Amino acid sequence: MPNASTRLKHGRRARRRHREDPARNELVSNSLESAQQCLLNQDYGTAFVHYLLVLNLAPMFKDFARESFRFTLFKWTEELNSVGRIQDLFDCYEQALELFPADEVILNSMGEHLFRMGFRDEAAGHFFKALKLRPDYPEARENFYRVANWLVERWHFLMLNDHGRNRKYQQAIQKAVQSGCSTVLDIGTGTGILGMCAKKAGAAEVFACELSKTMFELACEVITANGMDGGIRVLHMKSLDMKVPKDIPHRVSLVVTETVDAGLFGEGIIESLIHAWHHLLLPPQREENELQEQSATGRVIPAGATVFGMAVECLEIRRHHRLCRSDVGSLSMAGAGELRSPVSCSSEPDESMEPYTTERLSRLPGGYKSLTEPFTALNIDFNNVQELEGLSSREVQRVRLPVTQEGALDALAVWFQLHLDEENSLSTGPEEDTCWEQAIYPVHTPKGFLLKPNDELIVEVSCRDAYLRLCSVAVRRDGRELCLSTGPDSQRPGNPASNPNLEAELCSALACLQTDQSRPKDFCMLECSEMALLNNHDYHQSFCRALANLVAQLKVKYHDQGQGPRVRAESGDSCDPFYVLDVSEGFSLLSLIATGQGDVKAYSSVEKNKQQEVLKRLARSNRIPEQHLEFWLNHVEDERGMLQRPSREKLWSAIILDCVETCGLIRQKLMEKASLARCLLEDGGRIFPEKIVVHGILVESDTLLLESAVQGQEPTLGFNIAPFINQFTVPVHVFLDFSTLECKHLSEFVELFVLDLMEATANYTDREVKVQATAAGRITAIPFWYRICLDQDISISTLSHTSHWKQAAVVLPEPLEVRAGDWVSLGVKLHKSTISISARIEKVPGPMEQ
Ligand code: 44T
Numbered sequence: 001m002p003n004a005s006t007r008l009k010h011g012r013r014a015r016r017r018h019r020e021d022p023a024r025n026e027l028v029s030n031s032l033e034s035a036q037q038c039l040l041n042q043d044y045g046t047a048f049v050h051y052l053l054v055l056n057l058a059p060m061f062k063d064f065a066r067e068s069f070r071f072t073l074f075k076w077t078e079e080l081n082s083v084g085r086i087q088d089l090f091d092c093y094e095q096a097l098e099l100f101p102a103d104e105v106i107l108n109s110m111g112e113h114l115f116r117m118g119f120r121d122e123a124a125g126h127f128f129k130a131l132k133l134r135p136d137y138p139e140a141r142e143n144f145y146r147v148a149n150w151l152v153e154r155w156h157f158l159m160l161n162d163h164g165r166n167r168k169y170q171q172a173i174q175k176a177v178q179s180g181c182s183t184v185l186d187i188g189t190g191t192g193i194l195g196m197c198a199k200k201a202g203a204a205e206v207f208a209c210e211l212s213k214t215m216f217e218l219a220c221e222v223i224t225a226n227g228m229d230g231g232i233r234v235l236h237m238k239s240l241d242m243k244v245p246k247d248i249p250h251r252v253s254l255v256v257t258e259t260v261d262a263g264l265f266g267e268g269i270i271e272s273l274i275h276a277w278h279h280l281l282l283p284p285q286r287e288e289n290e291l292q293e294q295s296a297t298g299r300v301i302p303a304g305a306t307v308f309g310m311a312v313e314c315l316e317i318r319r320h321h322r323l324c325r326s327d328v329g330s331l332s333m334a335g336a337g338e339l340r341s342p343v344s345c346s347s348e349p350d351e352s353m354e355p356y357t358t359e360r361l362s363r364l365p366g367g368y369k370s371l372t373e374p375f376t377a378l379n380i381d382f383n384n385v386q387e388l389e390g391l392s393s394r395e396v397q398r399v400r401l402p403v404t405q406e407g408a409l410d411a412l413a414v415w416f417q418l419h420l421d422e423e424n425s426l427s428t429g430p431e432e433d434t435c436w437e438q439a440i441y442p443v444h445t446p447k448g449f450l451l452k453p454n455d456e457l458i459v460e461v462s463c464r465d466a467y468l469r470l471c472s473v474a475v476r477r478d479g480r481e482l483c484l485s486t487g488p489d490s491q492r493p494g495n496p497a498s499n500p501n502l503e504a505e506l507c508s509a510l511a512c513l514q515t516d517q518s519r520p521k522d523f524c525m526l527e528c529s530e531m532a533l534l535n536n537h538d539y540h541q542s543f544c545r546a547l548a549n550l551v552a553q554l555k556v557k558y559h560d561q562g563q564g565p566r567v568r569a570e571s572g573d574s575c576d577p578f579y580v581l582d583v584s585e586g587f588s589l590l591s592l593i594a595t596g597q598g599d600v601k602a603y604s605s606v607e608k609n610k611q612q613e614v615l616k617r618l619a620r621s622n623r624i625p626e627q628h629l630e631f632w633l634n635h636v637e638d639e640r641g642m643l644q645r646p647s648r649e650k651l652w653s654a655i656i657l658d659c660v661e662t663c664g665l666i667r668q669k670l671m672e673k674a675s676l677a678r679c680l681l682e683d684g685g686r687i688f689p690e691k692i693v694v695h696g697i698l699v700e701s702d703t704l705l706l707e708s709a710v711q712g713q714e715p716t717l718g719f720n721i722a723p724f725i726n727q728f729t730v731p732v733h734v735f736l737d738f739s740t741l742e743c744k745h746l747s748e749f750v751e752l753f754v755l756d757l758m759e760a761t762a763n764y765t766d767r768e769v770k771v772q773a774t775a776a777g778r779i780t781a782i783p784f785w786y787r788i789c790l791d792q793d794i795s796i797s798t799l800s801h802t803s804h805w806k807q808a809a810v811v812l813p814e815p816l817e818v819r820a821g822d823w824v825s826l827g828v829k830l831h832k833s834t835i836s837i838s839a840r841i842e843k844v845p846g847p848m849e850q
Contacts, residue, residue: 024058027053028058032050032054032065035051035072039068039071042075044075044076045076047072047076051069051072052095056099062100066103069100077092077113080092086117093110102133104129104131104140107127107129108130108137110126111123111126111130115143121150121214124150127143127144128144128214131144142834149734151728152214152215152728156725156728157707157729160191160725164426164434166193166717168424169194169301171420172424174201176421177201177254180253181254181299182205183204183205183206183253184198184253184254185208185280186206186208186256187272188210188267189219190210190215190218191215192220193721194208195256196226203254205252206232207234207252208232208233209237211237216234216236219234221724222719222724239272239275240272242280252282253282254301255281255298255299255301256301257269258302260418262356262358262414262428262436263355264414265466266439269382270466273388274388277298281300283297285297303382303383304382305380305417305418306378306380306416307376307377307379307380308374309375309459309461310371310373310412310413311411311413311457312410312412313368313407314411317364317368317411319531319532320341320532321343321411321444321531322447323339323531323535324535325534327537328534328589329540329593330540330596332621333534333618335620336617337522337613338524339524339525339526339534339614340524340526340531341527341528341531342527342528343357343441343442344442344444352525353525355468355469356470357528358437358440360430360436360437360438361430362431363740364737365737365739365801371406375401377461392466394462394463396460397462399458399459399460401456401457401458403451403452404453405453406450407451408445408448408451410442411440412440413438413440414441414470415430415436439468452477456477457476458472458476458481459472472484524610524611525610532803535802536803537802538800539803540593543590549793551600578653579601579651579653580603580652580655580656581603581605581652581656582602582603582604582605583632583655583658584657587606587611588604588605588606589618590604591615591629592618592619592624595624600653601627601629601630603629603632604629604630604631606633651685652677652680652681652682653685653686654686655681655687655688656687657670657673657688659757659786660805661805662804662806663734665734665835666755666834668832669832670833671832674757674758675760678757686758687757687758688790688791689757689788689789689795690756690758690792692755692786692789693753693786693789694784694835695786696749696750696752696782696783696785697747697749697782698771698773699743699744699745699746699780699782699809700744700777700779701780703742703743704743704780704809704811705811705815708733710722731810731836732809732835732836733781734808735806736806737806738783739799739801743781745775746776746777746779748774752769752828752837753769753830765830767827768826768828769825770826772821772822773821773822778815778816779812779815779816779818782812783809784807784808784810784837785797786805810836822841822842823841824839825841
């Protein structure tokens with residue numbers, strides 16, 4: 001807090017200069033004094049109001065009062081936050097920003113509140129502004145890096161780096177404009193590239209709309225920088241809200257758009273185009289009237305699309321969407337009930353369910369096996385509004401696919417060909433060398449069920465709520481149909497009686513399916529990463545062993561101290577258990593696994609009711625007494641109470657911390673949590689893990705560069721875009737699959753950093769690591785991962801192929817050329833759980849220095 005006496009002194013001096021309006025000056029002076037007094041009395045709410053009054057009436061005090069005002073704002077909003085007055089909190093920030101619109105500290109802090117409340121886009125905007133105002137402001141930089149991915153999604157870089165795609169769009173637009181389409185609307189303009197293509201091709205009028213505020217601002221910046229601000233009108237709105245003549249003066253002759261995701265319809269292109277045909281486009285050219293004047297008709301680029309599908313076996317997909325094991329750690333999972341990922345097409349459309357996820361098949365660890373040939377799932381003409389409108393009412397189409405290879409049916413993979421016009425098309429297929437991912441429709445088939453050559457897989461294709469839905473409903477084998485779908489609307493299988501093999505298979509299939517139609521919704525949903533964690537046997541086994549070691553050691557300790565089993569002070573009759581707290585994020589079995597060690601009472605921090613039920617069910621089915629498992633958050637009022645003692649007189653024997661996020665980064669506030677946890681351990685108690693070792697490797701990877709920034713000095717299609725979008729480059733790439741990353745290794749694996757969670761003083765924030773290059777090349781990135789050491793002997797690697805974790809990589813701002821044998825010096829920094837790495841070539845010692 002600023003020193004009060006200097007402030008008063010300055011205040012008097014400043015006030016003397018403004019004697020023109022005595023009444024006003026009196027008010028300002030009194031208010032300023034009151035503000036300062038309230039601040040001293042820690043009455044922040046009143047101090048804030050007084051400051052607002054002073055600074056609104058007498059803006060000349062702004063510089064002088066800035067520090068105290070900020071301090072008051074932060075203290076007051078902290079109080080508002082703690083009592084849940086969120087609207088008031090944001091009102092205060094807005095008032096503060098009206099007074100200090102360019103105050104980076106206030107902007108950053110408001111961003112943090114917005115982020116905490118889930119307003120990520122807005123939060124990111126605030127961090128970005130703060131950083132623009134002060135590029136060396138570390139808090140804003142760190143915050144910005146954490147959210148930049150939401151603000152400008154990484155695929156923008158990929159798309160702009162995809163020269164093939166850029167050229168094809170340009171050609172199609174050029175052709176259309178030259179053949180008479182002179183008024184153009186670019187729907188979802190992103191960086192403005194397609195709109196600029198239209199303008200450059202000679203379109204008389206170009207409009208563009210973009211719903212994301214950040215992308216809209218970026219498009220305006222890019223268009224201005226390319227001298228086209230007079231020629232393209234950019235609107236910050238969703239195309240569905242646009243009206244003629246309010247937003248654009250008249251209907252246009254061409255709509256260009258690339259509002260398609262990996263599943264084609266996920267960005268709402270069907271709805272946007274139906275709306276555009278009704279409200280924004282000139283009528284389409286009718287076939288019967290070929291002579292219709294060109295300029296009076298409308299058309300769309302892309303003209304249409306063909307969607308393809310294919311059945312695949314893929315372990316990597318399977319382990320993220322369903323439970324593949326009957327035991328996890330020491331627990332039998334038989335009593336868990338149905339657990340499934342939120343990605344499912346088989347049940348009724350449901351807000352909490354996604355019909356598909358996306359993956360680049362060619363980059364999946366372990367690869368995939370196609371079980372059928374690709375088939376055409378859908379053909380759609382974007383220039384035919386009746387067809388677009390008819391999609392959702394179209395009858396469900398049944399496709400019969402001959403199975404070509406034996407394998408487990410894990411998913412249907414989907415991709416498409418986008419027909420820009422008659423000549424140009426783009427394919428997003430798994431074999432293509434493009435930036436596109438494929439849509440993955442996981443299949444929740446029974447465990448162990450294999451498709452065989454000569455089977456026929458029956459897939460239903462439909463288009464409900466504007467999503468394309470694909471569902472494997474049945475298998476036809478030896479003339480009979482085996483039903484696969486698990487949804488409430490699924491049919492029971494046909495009569496299998498005459499074929500004993502098929503019958504056996506069916507029985508086991510049905511046993512696993514648990515398709516009791518009377519309770520179709522009775523399943524527990526877990527995130528894909530939580531499913532993968534459950535399937536990670538090594539992880540649970542390691543915890544099992546480490547907990548067993550700890551309990552054994554503690555028992556020996558009590559025995560050696562001659563105390564025998566610990567005895568509860570007050571009752572004296574029952575054995576005092578070891579207390580274990582699991583503060584893992586999301587769903588975790590570790591508390592239950594801990595109870596399996598005997599004499600353990602475990603506290604789980606699983607919050608969701610359904611998930612708590614699963615744990616209780618598992619406790620029952622594994623014969624774990626009910627009272628051995630408690631739910632911690634049911635006992636504490638808010639998250640801040642998370643790390644507390646089990647009860648007043650007891651301490652924890654073990655606290656399990658969840659250290660690494662699925663994306664490959666260390667969890668925020670980990671070190672704070674660890675130091676809190678250390679204070680709550682009994683003598684001989686442990687934090688799991690006790691330490692984390694960060695490992696990395698020097699690599700040359702162009703793939704990582706393409707995903708990080710627009711590459712090269714060449715302008716994109718002749719436009720200057722890179723410097724603008726590259727402001728959103730972040731130095732750390734997350735969700736990386738290192739095992740399938742196309743890259744050249746330029747060093748061995750190297751230890752970068754050790755985080756000791758049991759030792760407060762052992763964590764250096766900076767470290768220099770010397771690495772020798774094993775090959776010549778350009779170091780573009782340093783992928784990194786962790787060895788999570790539960791104790792001295794037991795550790796888990798986040799690089800393991802059974803892991804639910806992905807890896808992260810630092811992408812260097814400039815590639816660093818090395819020769820084999822060169823020494824590279826890495827500066828590794830850890831600031832608030834964020835790792836940053838810089839690299840430079842070590843000066844090679846000359847002969848005299850050696
Ligand atoms: N992802 C591709 C999607 N918009 C591509 O706000 C491919 C993903 C992808 N604006 C890896 C690789 C790839 N009105 O900025 C966005 C969005 C905007 C609209 C106004 C509308 N009706 C809409 C609808 C969307 O359009 C922009 C592009 S949409 C998606 C593009 C490289 N992962």
